[in-house]
Amino acid sequence: MKETEKLTATATVKSADRVLDIFELFADRHEPLNLSEISRQLDLPASSAHKLLQNLLARGYLETDKQGKTFRLGYKLFEIGSKYAGRTDMAEEFQYVALKMVDELNESVFMTIRNGEMALYVAEKQSTHPVRFVSHLGMQLPLHATAMGKVLLSGMTDEEIHTLYPDKQLGRLTETTVTDFGELMEQIGRIRVEGVGYSMGESVHGVRCAAAPIYGAPHKITASLGVSMPEARWDPKLWDRIVQAVSLGAKEISMKLYYAR
Template structure:
């Protein structure tokens, strides 16, 4: 006997209401929704009011006709931006791989961790390979420092209530005061650095992707084993980080530089 999918009646009813709007009509009144979905008018009314208060539905001037609200469009817009971000990142990361052949990553902040959401991996046998979906402590990564540099002292203290920080390698920043000094450098230089703080023998440079309001929403980084770093290569890494972050900020978020 197959396992049945558990159901939550109220959740099913909300989804039924959403699916009703995939039909030909743009708006429905309480009676039409109740009859169309075979739901009691009293519980239908309560669900509609809840969805209305949360912005998932809105009404006309009479207050009787319901239609899709702004919240779904906000969610869709966020999803489209996210999809566009990874798509645009993949295109520019291909160019970076063609030029440098060094691992290039796209990451966002997830609590006190850095979450990798995109990558193009070097073809060298010796390489840094952060898998999409994997996480690392923000303070131990170049991109993480980029994220942290955008936060206020209150926000930083909420993430790091203790003065001692987790060490990934013996080079990882291990105190809150040292982290603050590092973040001041990031704000001045415009780049985040990871000099063996995540993996011994691997250095990384990260830059900020900004939204239209100038807030840091994501970061691009390039990771290189120390044995392949030269002054010329290090300069090209910085050029690519600057270029890719500016392109992604402009194309995806409309940020003007």
């Protein structure tokens, strides 16, 4: 190998290490980081860190705020992760549990994980009804506007939630979307006590959802399990069955993921 080729190979490997260092840094932190913090934490020249960050932004592996000053993990990592999840225990357990739930309820079942302020759909099992809520893997909806998203928020501390919404502004998707931060925190408090979250047409008009947390470790919510149904099919007895089924289903997946290990 020529000397120039050796230098290029060494530089390439070093750059790859730095990219992985950036991913690992964000994986250990809940809040966004700015350029100087990343540079300091990884002992990188600011110019080198800036170039790496811009490359990762361009590829979707990082996201930035409106001012372009702080960074966090982007959709691309979660997109890759959701595809890989098709081969993991959690996805396998979801399919097993969701199949039973659809057989019992004939309503659609979903699983989401958190991606910043969004709930990322990573698995689904559809009902046989011609009228149903249909998602696609990789779809994202705001945490505050979905039952599954609220469940994911309930696994965060109040401080972490305030950091996620520093200006306490919540976007509106439908006329029933929760836009008051205080009301959102009240709902999160009830989810922590009751173990189930709800949305009543808050992200998609005419669709109700009940969701429960999936735990991958003690007191750590890894994902959320939800059942969605059109309001046109709603009745109290079916809704009670949905709430019970989603709670039991999430516990079963949690048992398989963590408690049975």
